[in-house]
Every structure is written in C-alpha cells, then in structure tokens.
Amino acid sequence: MSDMKDTRRQQLSEWTHTELLRLGIPHDNFESLEVVSGDASFRRYFRASLDQITLIAVDAPPENEDSESFVAVANLFREAGVLTPKTIASDFDKGFMLIEDFGDRLYLPALLKEQQKDQQSNSIENSDLLYGQAISSLLKFQKNIDCGRLDPYSRKKLHEEMALFENWFCEEFLQLQLTDADREMIANTFCFLEESAVSQTQLAVHRDYHSRNLLILEREDSAEEAGPGIIDFQDAVCGPYTYDLVSLLRDCYICWPSKRLEKWCDDYYREASDKGLINDISRAQFSRDFDLMGLQRQLKVMGIFARLHIRDHKPQYLADIPLVIQYFLEVASHYDEMAVFKSWFEQTVMPVAETKLN
Known part of the structure; x- marks a missing residue:
C-alpha cells in the first residue's frame, strides 16, 4: 500500500x-x-x-x-x-x-486558542466572528443552491449511516453481542430519527460542515465578511435544514457552553426566518429538529470513527468519540422517545466503550 x-x-x-x-x-x-x-x-x-x-x-x-x-x-x-x-x-x-490553495488556517486551532483565552479578542480569530461568518455562508448556500441539482438525503441513506453505529461501533469495535431485542429497539430508534429528518425542510447540505473543513482566508480578494474557505464539500446532498448547523455547533472536535450554542442557534433561526428559508417553523420546533438531527449524526459519527480505526488504520479518530457520546447522551435525555435507547446505551454500550476508549 x-x-x-x-x-x-x-x-x-x-x-x-x-x-x-x-x-x-x-x-x-x-x-x-x-x-x-x-x-x-x-x-x-x-x-x-x-x-x-x-x-x-x-x-x-x-x-x-x-x-x-x-x-x-x-x-x-x-x-x-x-x-x-x-x-x-x-x-x-x-x-x-x-x-x-486556501492555506492552512483551519477554524479548529483558532477556536481552541480562543477557548483558552481569559479575555475576548477583537481579532479575526474571535469565535463569534468566525461562527457568524460560517453561519452566513451556510445560509447563503442554503438559499442559493437549487436542491434539485443535488442527490436527495434519502431515508435509506440516513438509515445506512446510523447502521454504521450498530455494525462498526457496537459489533466490530466494542465486540458486543446484540440480541434480537436489542436490534429491534435499535431499529425503532433509527426509524424515529429518520422520520424526523425527512420531515424537515429540505435544503442544500454540505454534510461535513465543521471546524476542520472551514478555513480562515488570508487573501486580498476575500474580505472578512466574505466568509470562510469551505472544503470537503463533495458529498453535498439535498437534506434536512438543521444538518449542517448541528454539525457546526455540536462539532466533534470542540465543545462550547450551552449559552454560546444557544446564541448561535438564535442567530441562525432569526436569519433563516428573515430569508424565508424556514417559514412557519417555531423556535421550539427548530430546537427539536436541531437536536434530533444531531442524534442521527452522532450515531453515524461513532460508527465512522470506529471504521476509520479498524478498516483504514486511523486510530486518531478514537480520541474524538467521547465528546460525540457526551453530546448524544445529553441531548437524548431531553426526549421521551429516546429513553429506552438511552437506557440501553448507558447500561450496555458505555461500560465497554469506557474501557476501550480510555
């Protein structure tokens, strides 16, 4: 090789x-x-x-x-x-x-540096500025890309992604022996999350819109307000309007306090509403859409990171799984429909995962 x-x-x-x-x-x-x-x-x-x-x-x-x-x-x-x-x-x-060449200034190092500062900075690396630009760019391509020119984020595809959790994370990585009852419960949970996703307003979706795929540009022809350089876009689809936002704000590689996350969600909701992208969607419904979309993505990511370790010999991704699990359990606790799955996850998955990931 x-x-x-x-x-x-x-x-x-x-x-x-x-x-x-x-x-x-x-x-x-x-x-x-x-x-x-x-x-x-x-x-x-x-x-x-x-x-x-x-x-x-x-x-x-x-x-x-x-x-x-x-x-x-x-x-x-x-x-x-x-x-x-x-x-x-x-x-x-x-x-x-x-x-x-967009250079090497990924969002992630700048945001990690920002987290470590005792005081807010007025520089380009200020997190509010960076997230503001990322959200503006997200809204821009959601509004301007004709969804008909992209493949649909089908229910089948959503299911296949979550199946990576069952096959690669649970069975291949954790070596769990799933019972028929486990599989039925998992399938019911997947069905619930699929239904939420396909019922959302469908817009252009980057599919990996986060701090390792956004760059701070240093070119004369790109004013700050123009937004970040965007990479790893080739798997774009027409899908749930909250997918890229939850990928950005519940990032697998960096975690923010809930107050900051809520502020950025408010910014998106207000601007998306003003642009007519999410007509007749209440703030409460938006929060539910955002949360449930995140659960689908987090299950997918657990599976992908396990597969990268096992199949592609990239063990470095294992270090990012605990944050993904943290997001998942925290959000799942707010939804009655996730109670059975969450209980099973905590009792069956977590003891083995903690051993394997430590």
Whole structure:
C-alpha cells in the first residue's frame, strides 16, 4: 500500500509539472510536492510551491473517489456565493487535480486558542466572528443552491449511516453481542430519527460542515465578511435544514457552553426566518429538529470513527468519540422517545466503550 501511494505521488508530481507547463504558470522553483494532509477519505493533498503562488495537488484514486463530482459540487457552491477552491486542472481518469490553495488556517486551532483565552479578542480569530461568518455562508448556500441539482438525503441513506453505529461501533469495535431485542429497539430508534429528518425542510447540505473543513482566508480578494474557505464539500446532498448547523455547533472536535450554542442557534433561526428559508417553523420546533438531527449524526459519527480505526488504520479518530457520546447522551435525555435507547446505551454500550476508549 505504501509503495502504491509513493508511486501515485510521483505520478502526481510529474502530472503537475506537465500541467503547469501547459497552462504557462511559472514554476522554476517547483521541485516536489509537500504533504499537506489527508482526510477521512482516500484523497491526499499536497502543496506545490511555485514562483509566485502555491497550489494544492490532489491525489484522488478513481476507484475510490469521484473527482468529477468534486469539481461539479465545488462550482455549485461557488456559484451560490461561498468560497470553495477553484479547479486549475484535472484528469478524472487518473484521479489528479490542481486546485486553489486556501492555506492552512483551519477554524479548529483558532477556536481552541480562543477557548483558552481569559479575555475576548477583537481579532479575526474571535469565535463569534468566525461562527457568524460560517453561519452566513451556510445560509447563503442554503438559499442559493437549487436542491434539485443535488442527490436527495434519502431515508435509506440516513438509515445506512446510523447502521454504521450498530455494525462498526457496537459489533466490530466494542465486540458486543446484540440480541434480537436489542436490534429491534435499535431499529425503532433509527426509524424515529429518520422520520424526523425527512420531515424537515429540505435544503442544500454540505454534510461535513465543521471546524476542520472551514478555513480562515488570508487573501486580498476575500474580505472578512466574505466568509470562510469551505472544503470537503463533495458529498453535498439535498437534506434536512438543521444538518449542517448541528454539525457546526455540536462539532466533534470542540465543545462550547450551552449559552454560546444557544446564541448561535438564535442567530441562525432569526436569519433563516428573515430569508424565508424556514417559514412557519417555531423556535421550539427548530430546537427539536436541531437536536434530533444531531442524534442521527452522532450515531453515524461513532460508527465512522470506529471504521476509520479498524478498516483504514486511523486510530486518531478514537480520541474524538467521547465528546460525540457526551453530546448524544445529553441531548437524548431531553426526549421521551429516546429513553429506552438511552437506557440501553448507558447500561450496555458505555461500560465497554469506557474501557476501550480510555
């Protein structure tokens, strides 16, 4: 596997050189590709340092990743007025792309730094400013993207995502032996959460809208009010209006006090109502929609993080599961429909999870 990756990296470097020549982009200083990051997919990202600019070279193996969809969705978001990287060159058959470089200033480090400060900062890294920009960008693409151009976030897909919790987290990771009664109770809970999701107003959904996929931009052509750079957008769908908001505010990688979260929820609700996105939805119904959507996502994430550890050999994601569980149990406690599942989770899942995750 390592040899194959090294071969693809060399091929990507050669392809990048050829494309730079074809495009007439000065690159006398270009020598090799510098590793930037990978993500939870099979894609890998490298920085190409050129004479005057930097670009990101993307290795997206075609047997695993759909680069054509990546470019199409990026264009769809950019047409909606939000900032996604422009594609400079692409070869879909090879699974290679050259895209605009948004830099390395992810939201997450800035927000963690903000949490550690004793006093509020007036800088660009102020959390209220960053979340305000993220919410504004969310509202912008929710309003401007025609949902008909995206695949639907179907009930089947919602169920498949939650099944990752049952299959990968409970059975593969925790090695639980689920009874028929357990499976029936789990299925009933999934059905309840699916019903809530599909009954919500359906808008454009990024599907992974959080602090590791939003960047603070430092470009002259992007004023602060323009919003964050948005990445990892290629799985966008037409789905529940609260999905991206709960992904952003109940982030798997950073947790905020409930008062701050409520303030940001209020901001979204007010602006979404003003823009006519959520007509006739009360504040109480919005809170319920937000909470139940979060429960669906948290079950999915527990399964995905376990799968990343077991199948993809990425154990670092295990460290983020306790916060996801914390969110889940805290919110589930407010809903009678979740009482049986929550009790089972605390009695059956938690003792094993605490041992495996500590």
